[in-house]
Amino acid sequence: MTPEPVTQGDLPPPILGWSQSAIIGATSAEVSRALTGLRGNLIRLGLPEDALIRLELVLAEIMNNIVEHAYAGADSGDMTLEASVHGRAIWCHLRDKGRAMPGGKLPCPRRYDLDAMRMDDLPEGGFGWGLIHDLTQGLSYRRVAEENHVRFRIDLDS
Numbered sequence: 001m002t003p004e005p006v007t008q009g010d011l012p013p014p015i016l017g018w019s020q021s022a023i024i025g026a027t028s029a030e031v032s033r034a035l036t037g038l039r040g041n042l043i044r045l046g047l048p049e050d051a052l053i054r055l056e057l058v059l060a061e062i063m064n065n066i067v068e069h070a071y072a073g074a075d076s077g078d079m080t081l082e083a084s085v086h087g088r089a090i091w092c093h094l095r096d097k098g099r100a101m102p103g104g105k106l107p108c109p110r111r112y113d114l115d116a117m118r119m120d121d122l123p124e125g126g127f128g129w130g131l132i133h134d135l136t137q138g139l140s141y142r143r144v145a146e147e148n149h150v151r152f153r154i155d156l157d158s
Contacts, residue, residue, distance in 0.1 A: 021083075026071040039052060063094070071096070101141055
């Protein structure tokens with residue numbers, strides 16, 4: 001079953017009411033700096049450590065995919081990260097003007113039968129979207145007016 005996309009209208013009334021918006025250069029160093037800053041802000045809100053770990057992992061995967069794939073071969077680019085805490089969740093919206101996702105949709109998670117495969121036969125990469133799908137709720141992707149939009153939430157009680 002495909003989860004319903006998260007939209008701004010889906011936001012419950014704010015409990016903490018915290019939000020942050022940042023424009024981030026499409027480089028590994030800028031992504032790292034942005035993640036460190038966001039984590040510091042969320043720690044100050046007293047959010048659960050496990051939710052912050054999930055959020056950081058998901059954002060690192062998505063943002064580095066933007067750097068490595070959406071802007072591959074480009075001289076420069078940026079992305080916008082909007083994050084907010086409403087209800088019992090951290091809501092995120094990432095936008096960039098890089099290349100669209102192949103096929104215009106999120107990659108399906110790759111699954112491997114670890115009991116049936118030798119460790120040497122496992123691919124070196126390709127696990128990121130599986131982690132993203134598993135660690136988020138309401139994950140969605142849309143291409144609107146030459147801009148990629150990825151939205152998701154991290155539930156604080158999961």
